[in-house]
Amino acid sequence: MIFEKxxxxxxRADIEALQLERLRHIAQYCYERIEMYHKKFDGxxxxxxxxxxxxxxxxxxxxxxxxxxxxxPFGMFAVSMKEVVRIHASSGTTGKxxxxxxxxxxxxxxxxxxxxxxxxVGVTDEDIAQISFGYGLFTGALGLHYGLERLGAAVVxxxxxxxxxxxxxxxxxGATTVISTPxxxxxxAETAKDxxxxxxxxxxxxxxxxxxxxxxxxLREKIEEAWGLFATDNYGMSELMGPGxxxxxxxxxxxxxxxxxxxxxxxxxxxGQVLKAGETGELVxxxxxxxxxxxxxxxxxxxxxxxxEPCECGRTxxxxxxxxxxxxxxxxxxxxNVFPGQIESVLFTVKEIGPHYQLIVTRxxxxxxxxxxxxLLDGSLLESYSELERLHxxxxxxxxxxxxxxxxxxxxxxxxIERFAGKAKRIVDLRDAH
Numbered sequence: 001m002i003f004e005k006x007x008x009x010x011x012r013a014d015i016e017a018l019q020l021e022r023l024r025h026i027a028q029y030c031y032e033r034i035e036m037y038h039k040k041f042d043g044x045x046x047x048x049x050x051x052x053x054x055x056x057x058x059x060x061x062x063x064x065x066x067x068x069x070x071x072x073p074f075g076m077f078a079v080s081m082k083e084v085v086r087i088h089a090s091s092g093t094t095g096k097x098x099x100x101x102x103x104x105x106x107x108x109x110x111x112x113x114x115x116x117x118x119x120x121v122g123v124t125d126e127d128i129a130q131i132s133f134g135y136g137l138f139t140g141a142l143g144l145h146y147g148l149e150r151l152g153a154a155v156v157x158x159x160x161x162x163x164x165x166x167x168x169x170x171x172x173x174g175a176t177t178v179i180s181t182p183x184x185x186x187x188x189a190e191t192a193k194d195x196x197x198x199x200x201x202x203x204x205x206x207x208x209x210x211x212x213x214x215x216x217x218x219l220r221e222k223i224e225e226a227w228g229l230f231a232t233d234n235y236g237m238s239e240l241m242g243p244g245x246x247x248x249x250x251x252x253x254x255x256x257x258x259x260x261x262x263x264x265x266x267x268x269x270x271x272g273q274v275l276k277a278g279e280t281g282e283l284v285x286x287x288x289x290x291x292x293x294x295x296x297x298x299x300x301x302x303x304x305x306x307x308x309e310p311c312e313c314g315r316t317x318x319x320x321x322x323x324x325x326x327x328x329x330x331x332x333x334x335x336x337n338v339f340p341g342q343i344e345s346v347l348f349t350v351k352e353i354g355p356h357y358q359l360i361v362t363r364x365x366x367x368x369x370x371x372x373x374x375x376l377l378d379g380s381l382l383e384s385y386s387e388l389e390r391l392h393x394x395x396x397x398x399x400x401x402x403x404x405x406x407x408x409x410x411x412x413x414x415x416x417i418e419r420f421a422g423k424a425k426r427i428v429d430l431r432d433a434h
Contacts, residue, residue: 003119003151004112007260008315012308015259015316016054022288023263024051027060030294033078036071037296057263057286058274063298065098068239073099079292089137090238097137100238101292107146109289110241113258114147117247120256120313121207121232123177125152130170132180132188133212134160134422139242140212144179147244153177160184160421163191170203177207182215182223182231183424186355189226190415200228209234211243213423214323214341218348222355233322239298240285246320254307254319261289264320265297266306269327280305282327283320301327303339329427331361333370333405340426343372346402352377352391356417356424363431371408372399379414 002008010018027048030037041048044061051057068076076099077084085104089097102110123129129148133141135157148155156173158166160180166188170178178185185208192199208223208231215223220231234247235255245262246255257264265284266275275281283300305321325339332338340359347357353374360371374395381387388411395409418425 001119001122001124002314003116007258008116008256008317010260010316012316018260019263019288020051020054022260023054023057023286024048026286026288026290026294027051027296029078030296034076034294036067036075040067054263057265057297060286060297062272062284063295065239065299065301068098068295069096072096074101076295077101077292078294079103084292087137088139088142088238088242098238100139103291106241106291106293109261110143110244111146111150113241113244113261114143115150116258117234117244117256118144118148118151118153118177118209120247120249120315121209121230122250123148123151123153123207123209127153127176127207128156128173129153129177129179129209130156130158130166130173130175132158132160132166132178132184132421138212138422139236139238141179143236143242143244144209148177148179163188163421164195167192167195167197170205171197174204176204177209178205178227178229179209179211181212181420181423182210182219183213183356183419184421185210185223185231186219186226187419187421189223199226203227205229208232211235214325214344216341216344216348217322218345219355222348235320235323237300239293239295240287240300241290245285249311249313249315251311251313253311254321256311256315256317256319259317262287264306264318266304267299269301277306277308280321280324283323303327331359331368331370331427333368333407336403336405338370338403338405342403343399344426346398347372347374347395349398350374350391350395352381353395353411354414356419357426358417358428359426360428361431368431369408370405371410373410373412373417375412375417376414381411382413 031048040061084101086102089099135141208229211234223231232248236243236245246257263286266281269282283302283304287294303324307319310316356375358373
């Protein structure tokens, strides 16, 4: 089902004409209403009134997370507080939280865009959707909540945590769709098995809408195998709106970007130059219709690629690849650039280990070193030195063959690595520890 066919199947020329019209408006809007943009444009010698083509976007200065933090809390709001009806914020784990606001119109657009991505993977008004994201300042839960309601699905706002109750509700209510982080979906399946549920028969789950953290194809396959559902990925972040920026359709050949509301670009993270279609680099997003908190050329730090070929599902919006990693999460181990997702893809080909792992990064002298800590599925292996040695050697060999890195591998007891109801903390960075 295509929720808003008029916009999701537009001809490329019509998409670009609409984007140019909206870009010219939003650039002038930001210049006039947000002091940070007024100063940034003047400092760069950029006149929003001189935008003539979409390619002129490349001359506009970037927006960064630091810009948003420097204007904390409401300096990026383009409307008066009288017009603001919702405030969300990021976790703020590395400093002040990133605060975002919404007008009534913003919330309406948000709900429609989330409804689009839910419909694209087969959710209908006959589904029961259990949201296992944490509610609160985080945009994920409420974003999916209102989008699913707009689609007509029955929403169960279970929030995250209290996993035994989650599973009871999921079974008793007959939930057909689950919304969570990929790692929490695996943890729920693991807990269900421990509690004696027949996971594939006691539950009616058909579709999983996963987000908020990276999900490799290998992890997706493990989730599908564990639950017997169809797992899909979607993309968004608080600074842009929340979930709803893009999402997979049933073909899962990239995430369709809502191009009538966002312009995506791919840049070289170091030079800032815009890359050609099909090249891999850092994703930059410009919001076209947000009233309260518009952002222009926002550097997401996420690594992806764009495909402008129409999809066989009928949608013509550009598709972005699953996020390959973050520019600031990239590890440089003995001169080799490695993303955690690449390591995950290697680990998930080893049948003796589970889906929970940690990457511990240390520094000796001027050299970064990596320890990959993985969890055994069968604790009895710990009693067999020869089997442990074989498995240890096999994992080291796979990592070296596929990624070209030499990492220390540690094999841990089953269920000894911390589980997370929200985003999993995969990287333990001890390089600055004293």
